[in-house]
Amino acid sequence: MTDLILTSRMVDHPADSHTIARYVDTGGYKALTKALSEMTPETIIEEVKASNMRGRGGAGFPTGVKWGFLAATEPRYLVVNGDESEPGTFKDRQLLERDPHQLIEGVIISSYALNVHHAFIYIRGEYPKPARRVQRAIYEAYEAGYLGENIHGTGFSLDITVHLGGGAYICGEETALLNSLEGRRGEPRLKPPFPAVEGLYAKPTIVNNVESISNIPWMINNSGIAYAAIGPERSAGTRMFSLSGHVERPGNYEVVMGMTWRDLIYDIGGGIPDGRELKAWIPGGASAPWFVPEEHLETLVTIDDIAQAGSMAGSGAVIVMDDTTNVVAAAHRLVRFFAHESCGQCTPCREGTSWLENVLRRILDGKGRPEDIDLLLEISNGISPGLAWPPAMTTICPLGPSAVSPITSITRWFMPEVEAMIGGSEVSNV
Amino acid sequence: MNQVISQWSHANQERAGKILDAYPEKRSAIMPLLYIASLEHDFASPDAMREVAELTGVTPAQVLSVASFYTMFKRDGVGKYLVSVCTSISCFLQGADEVLEAVEEATGIHHGETSEDGRFSVEHVECIGACGGAPAVQVNYELVEGLTPDKARQLIEWLTDSQPEVVLTDEMQQLFGGQRSFDWGSSEPEGAIAPVPAFGPYGSVGEDR
Ligand SMILES: Cc1cc2nc3c(=O)[nH]c(=O)nc-3n(C[C@H](O)[C@H](O)[C@H](O)COP(=O)(O)O)c2cc1C
Ligand code: SF4
Numbered sequence A: 001m002t003d004l005i006l007t008s009r010m011v012d013h014p015a016d017s018h019t020i021a022r023y024v025d026t027g028g029y030k031a032l033t034k035a036l037s038e039m040t041p042e043t044i045i046e047e048v049k050a051s052n053m054r055g056r057g058g059a060g061f062p063t064g065v066k067w068g069f070l071a072a073t074e075p076r077y078l079v080v081n082g083d084e085s086e087p088g089t090f091k092d093r094q095l096l097e098r099d100p101h102q103l104i105e106g107v108i109i110s111s112y113a114l115n116v117h118h119a120f121i122y123i124r125g126e127y128p129k130p131a132r133r134v135q136r137a138i139y140e141a142y143e144a145g146y147l148g149e150n151i152h153g154t155g156f157s158l159d160i161t162v163h164l165g166g167g168a169y170i171c172g173e174e175t176a177l178l179n180s181l182e183g184r185r186g187e188p189r190l191k192p193p194f195p196a197v198e199g200l201y202a203k204p205t206i207v208n209n210v211e212s213i214s215n216i217p218w219m220i221n222n223s224g225i226a227y228a229a230i231g232p233e234r235s236a237g238t239r240m241f242s243l244s245g246h247v248e249r250p251g252n253y254e255v256v257m258g259m260t261w262r263d264l265i266y267d268i269g270g271g272i273p274d275g276r277e278l279k280a281w282i283p284g285g286a287s288a289p290w291f292v293p294e295e296h297l298e299t300l301v302t303i304d305d306i307a308q309a310g311s312m313a314g315s316g317a318v319i320v321m322d323d324t325t326n327v328v329a330a331a332h333r334l335v336r337f338f339a340h341e342s343c344g345q346c347t348p349c350r351e352g353t354s355w356l357e358n359v360l361r362r363i364l365d366g367k368g369r370p371e372d373i374d375l376l377l378e379i380s381n382g383i384s385p386g387l388a389w390p391p392a393m394t395t396i397c398p399l400g401p402s403a404v405s406p407i408t409s410i411t412r413w414f415m416p417e418v419e420a421m422i423g424g425s426e427v428s429n430v
Numbered sequence B: 001m002n003q004v005i006s007q008w009s010h011a012n013q014e015r016a017g018k019i020l021d022a023y024p025e026k027r028s029a030i031m032p033l034l035y036i037a038s039l040e041h042d043f044a045s046p047d048a049m050r051e052v053a054e055l056t057g058v059t060p061a062q063v064l065s066v067a068s069f070y071t072m073f074k075r076d077g078v079g080k081y082l083v084s085v086c087t088s089i090s091c092f093l094q095g096a097d098e099v100l101e102a103v104e105e106a107t108g109i110h111h112g113e114t115s116e117d118g119r120f121s122v123e124h125v126e127c128i129g130a131c132g133g134a135p136a137v138q139v140n141y142e143l144v145e146g147l148t149p150d151k152a153r154q155l156i157e158w159l160t161d162s163q164p165e166v167v168l169t170d171e172m173q174q175l176f177g178g179q180r181s182f183d184w185g186s187s188e189p190e191g192a193i194a195p196v197p198a199f200g201p202y203g204s205v206g207e208d209r
């Protein structure tokens, strides 16, 4: 038996894993029938709590616990976060394209558990093909009676609306996403109130990642306890990792956590191409502080071990850099992203990220100044005082502090290289 | 409603009605309607925004404020083919800057520009979720993975010569692509007919025109 939860169907049936015929043929919508006819909303929430699953969108918050916070008033909404824009991340795209019914079944079960009658799937605008696949699957599900009024005679009704984004990373942040869904600028809201109390249209709302919700059908079929039994205690279940950069076999891998980074990068990813050496990697998407081989190859790939070592599992994006990588150029590319995507509400983020980008740019252009390293750290400190991890917050959302990660990473692990670039530019300036 | 958008194609009028019905509050329809209006007016023009404002019961200034927040609502004219080159970290590590250069050379225009004949617009963009198939490019938001500078040049030449009415991701991938982020499975019959995401409910899908 395969130990995959999310991807075995698409591996076994590459041609049609996205169709309802194949989905049903491989056991799909059985969990839905079981949930709606044999389980109460309360028992479903208990299963999800028992699974110990932690959200896959980045923050790693336990899904069952979050569901428990949903305020009692109605209407209430479920919003699936398919904005996936953290550089290095492409796992949700595969889940949306290759197994949309798995997500839809998860949405229906979750909505029943949360007493929701209108759910939304927010998909980033640059994902038209995943959106087409999901929309087609929704039509199929309506036709088969899994969606709409009085689903299979159970009295439960649900509609799903797919909403396409407009090209803005910040809309992945859950409150920005809700604003966007309301037809507003995608600016994060101050919390509290949390979405579970005042979310979409100021109504109680649960926001969950695509991968999180895609796990729900398996949990109902096999029980929450069975899910919790997979992998390390506080990193239960399987997890999708997106490997990219200088790695022999880039791609998405669904794995049980608890292996070492050496296993993930060398055994699963096939190591570094062209006989090069590993220089550094980013363990959890562009926002995460970097890891280096001297320190972290034997660190375990679990949410807690990664956090303890000073970074985060984040979105599961692993970006690998070999020894040819210019770390200042890489940091510049990352910081440029955050500067471009800042929504502009908070001064430290709006001003600080552009300033960081400009200083890195001039170092790259050979015009670095000796005081630039101090300046980079000072600006970073203005965005995230103390430069600790997890970061101290002066901003409404964590995007600002995320821009600091590349700076602390290169100054912590590659200071001689950064100094040499600046030193070299001094010479060439004369 | 029909008054404001009576110039729209019948299909788009129908879509607009369905979109308004798909949300508890009309305002939520602003983004999807902006995509349809962009199809009707070739981009998110002032007229397009006025129509969306009327349909959703807000002011044109409010629609502008929303549209201007997002990069995909183009408020200036766009070419027939919008070529978006990812230059974010994973693509950068795999040579995306050279791919961008090749695209700029082959089209004769730079980031943010539209060619005089109205055929191309070029932009460099942040991560498009294809990092396992870096470097990646989108044409009218349809994806090609695993490009090289040479293949990118050929892609532009092909667009210039054959001028496809429908841009299909599978066709481009087959002709010019390389390493993919993951197995795409079966091929996809639908594609883009304009620089607007090809998503049926919002229009722009090849097969139903
Ligand atoms: C700047 C920023 C971007 C984010 N982008 C995403 C995203 O693209 N997808 C996602 O699921 N969560 C994203 N998140 C996390 C969400 O705010 C939220 O925690 C998540 O969707 C909750 O789902 P989960 O509990 O299932 O993980 C982002 C957070 C921040 C601060
Ligand atoms: S931290 Fe940056 S992105 Fe987040 S709300 Fe403030 S300005 Fe916007």
Ligand code: FES
Residues within 6 Å of the ligand: A087, A088, A089, B086, B087, B088, B089, B090, B091, B092, B126, B127, B128, B129, B130, B131, B134, B135, B136
């Ligand atoms: S970095 Fe280019 S697609 Fe993600």
